[in-house]
Amino acid sequence: MNKLISLEIKRNGLKTYHTAVLIVTAIMLCFLYLLAVIPKLDPTETDLGLFMTYNSLTNLINIICMVIFVILSSVMFSKFVVEEYSGKRAVLLFSYPVDRKRILGAKVIMVFSYTVISMFLCGVVIFGIFFITENLFPICADTLKLTTFFSSLLSLLCYSLLSGVLSIVSLWFGFWKKSISTTIVAAVIISTVVCQIMAATITYYSIVLGVLVLGVIAAALVLKDLFHRVEQMEV
Amino acid sequence: MNTELVVSTKQLAKAFHGKEVIHDCTMSVERGTIYGFLGKNGAGKTTVFKILLGLLKPSMGEVTVLGMDSVKNNLDILKRTGSLIETPLFYEHLSAAENLQIHLDYMGITNADIDETLAMVGLPKVGAQPVSTFSLGMRQRLGIARALIHKPELLILDEPVNGLDPVGIKEMRELFCNMKQTGITILLSSHILSEIEQTADRIGIIVDGTVIQEITPQEIKEQYAGGIEDYFMTVVNGGKGNE
Structure with missing residues (x-):
């Protein structure tokens, strides 16, 4: 499987996605500082409680990052899966003496892992820089504790896994329609809906875990169907 | 003489959405030979090639490639086969x-x-x-x-000289003949009749999804004064030989 994954990377390359992740990291770091500074800009405003604790700030960033990474992942799935199984390129793919399920499995593992790991690292960098500067020159009124950092990482891990899982669900729509735009539109819709749920229940970790479990079940069903489709595919 | 068949189909059929595009297709290719597959556009050449490679599953009939069932042993067949299907x-x-x-x-x-x-x-x-x-x-x-x-032991080439200039076509013809000398079996399709005539040891004519005749270039020369073009037009348009 490792060999198949490295062949996928060799064939398609990840340079563009690395650049995208770096840009997202920089923008989200700036955005986090912007959110943290908002209560200071208007101290009389009473509706800014969401931006006054580290917990809600980091969760907000996690939710926004989740949406971005689901879309990024859907772009990768479009390139690595939808495009390759559509039209003439599938003839080439199926001409290799490798089990079709293993090739698809390698692609899914590769994109899922890339999404989860890159989002997690992106979050670690953002929160790492933010918490270091907060320790030295605090902007947020909240008290910074070590547990805040670790709970942010735990939440980040959950959201990273969720972004990987949701992108697999969006892949199903794209594969079904054999369309790159459908994959991306599905990712935008799914991530926006989940984003709304998460934003409404921002500090309830049980909701995050609940959605994650539901997402894993949906992704498992999607993968079962995708493997069956690929096995039966005629090109 | 007992010859080993590398490709063999018996009463092969393939339907897409209820419409049969290949039916009652029976053909055989001997080891170490070049088999030329001739037919009009849409006659079913590429479909037959895809079935041999397991890219399409037959609706009916038997398909044996390198002594194995093309569906059950698809990966083993692909390991020992080289192919060029449509535009690479x-x-x-x-x-x-x-x-x-x-x-x-x-x-x-x-x-x-x-x-x-x-x-x-x-x-x-x-x-x-x-x-x-x-x-x-x-x-x-x-x-x-x-x-x-x-x-590979078997080469399946769909229109391999497409887009090549006359020099390239000649070079490829020589290459295929050299490969045949090394024991490789070649199954190729082409629209260039003279090319097939000069390269193939045996020619299969496919009309509307059925191989209606398998013949050697020598037999064509003996039976048709106008050569392969005359033979092809007679068979394809009339659906039978010029007898």
């Missing part, structure tokens, strides 16, 4: 050598000589060049290189 596709941003290396990696081959293969198909010194800069003819040659680099 490549990873455009990669070089010709990198494209071949990826193919070898998927085939599980470690000891193939990429430069030698590229030279064999008339593409020396372009191994490092990105495929995006290749002309149609160069792509076709690279497609042939990819089909034969892992030294």
